[in-house]
Amino acid sequence: MQSFPQFDESWKNWLDENIRRGCSHQSMIDAMVANAFDPNTAHSILSRRIAGEEVDAAAVSSSASYVYGKQMLPQGPVIKANDCRARVLFSSSQPVVALLGDVLTEEECERLIEIGRQSVKQSAVVDPASGAEIIIRERTSQGAFVNGSVDPLVAKIDRRLAELTNIPLENGEDLHLLRYGIGGEYRPHFDYFPEELAGSRHHLQRGGQRIATVILYLNEVELGGETTFPNVGLSVRPQRGSALYFEYGNELGQVDPKTLHAGNPVEQGEKWIATKWIRRSRFQPLPQDA
Ligand SMILES: O=C(O)CCC(=O)C(=O)O
Numbered sequence: 001m002q003s004f005p006q007f008d009e010s011w012k013n014w015l016d017e018n019i020r021r022g023c024s025h026q027s028m029i030d031a032m033v034a035n036a037f038d039p040n041t042a043h044s045i046l047s048r049r050i051a052g053e054e055v056d057a058a059a060v061s062s063s064a065s066y067v068y069g070k071q072m073l074p075q076g077p078v079i080k081a082n083d084c085r086a087r088v089l090f091s092s093s094q095p096v097v098a099l100l101g102d103v104l105t106e107e108e109c110e111r112l113i114e115i116g117r118q119s120v121k122q123s124a125v126v127d128p129a130s131g132a133e134i135i136i137r138e139r140t141s142q143g144a145f146v147n148g149s150v151d152p153l154v155a156k157i158d159r160r161l162a163e164l165t166n167i168p169l170e171n172g173e174d175l176h177l178l179r180y181g182i183g184g185e186y187r188p189h190f191d192y193f194p195e196e197l198a199g200s201r202h203h204l205q206r207g208g209q210r211i212a213t214v215i216l217y218l219n220e221v222e223l224g225g226e227t228t229f230p231n232v233g234l235s236v237r238p239q240r241g242s243a244l245y246f247e248y249g250n251e252l253g254q255v256d257p258k259t260l261h262a263g264n265p266v267e268q269g270e271k272w273i274a275t276k277w278i279r280r281s282r283f284q285p286l287p288q289d290a
């Protein structure tokens with residue numbers, strides 16, 4: 001079992017003193033995370049102390065829970081963009097998830113798959129031992145990032161998603177096209193970057209934490225390939241043209257662990273999706289992409 005550090009009297013004094021001195025919130029969170037506090041817990045304790053609330057050790061484990069504030073996604077049965085009326089087929093508030101129908105037309109899905117066939121590569125990582133490219137078991141699929149310079153349709157879809165989600169266009173990463181063949185899957189993961197890991201720093205510098213995801217389903221899978229949320233027992237079957245939206249970053253800087261999700265193995269047919277990962281601030285291209 002994971003053990004959590006005690007939020008004892010000395011931590012309380014340290015935090016209060018640093019709040020009084022006007023230290024940046026991030027520096028206090030960094031110090032707590034470096035001392036093995038869960039990042040959600042650290043955010044939550046800090047916001048409580050700033051608000052003048054007592055935080056006792058027993059409350060710390062429950063304080064790790066994500067605070068659901070106002071949803072970013074517009075409410076109502078239909079969400080409109082300039083060139084689209086998306087029907088809300090399903091929604092949940094904890095975690096914030098919505099399945100939207102009629103986001104893409106048949107022709108747009110076909111065209112994105114065509115673009116994908118020309119651009120996707122096997123998802124691979126460099127083996128730290130040998131330096132060779134290896135295929136990772138967590139993600140058996142082929143992917144590629146595309147933007148408006150690849151095809152005007154991509155720019156049109158980027159605009160549509162920004163209007164539907166009400167999140168600025170520039171906060172979105174390039175659209176990620178992904179193909180899974182038989183047996184292809186994406187094992188349970190979070191889309192946000194673990195802030196306690198040094199390896200995340202580089203990603204976080206490019207527009208801050210990821211706060212929401214839109215998965216566009218480009219085809220229907222004959223068997224398998226559902227997107228599942230194992231912590232909440234939710235399973236979504238890909239339907240061509242529909243979009244799965246979920247958000248996991250709040251105003252307090254917490255991230256929502258209930259958004260753990262997976263792409264189930266494809267058993268028959270193939271699966272094509274386009275994913276838009278959305279940052280808290282403007283997404284910065286890498287210097288070599290600019
Ligand atoms: O394939 C899926 O259904 C999930 C894809 C996913 O999790 C992602 O693109 O981040």
Ligand SMILES: [Fe+2]
Binds near residue numbers: 189190191261
């Ligand atoms: Fe994901």
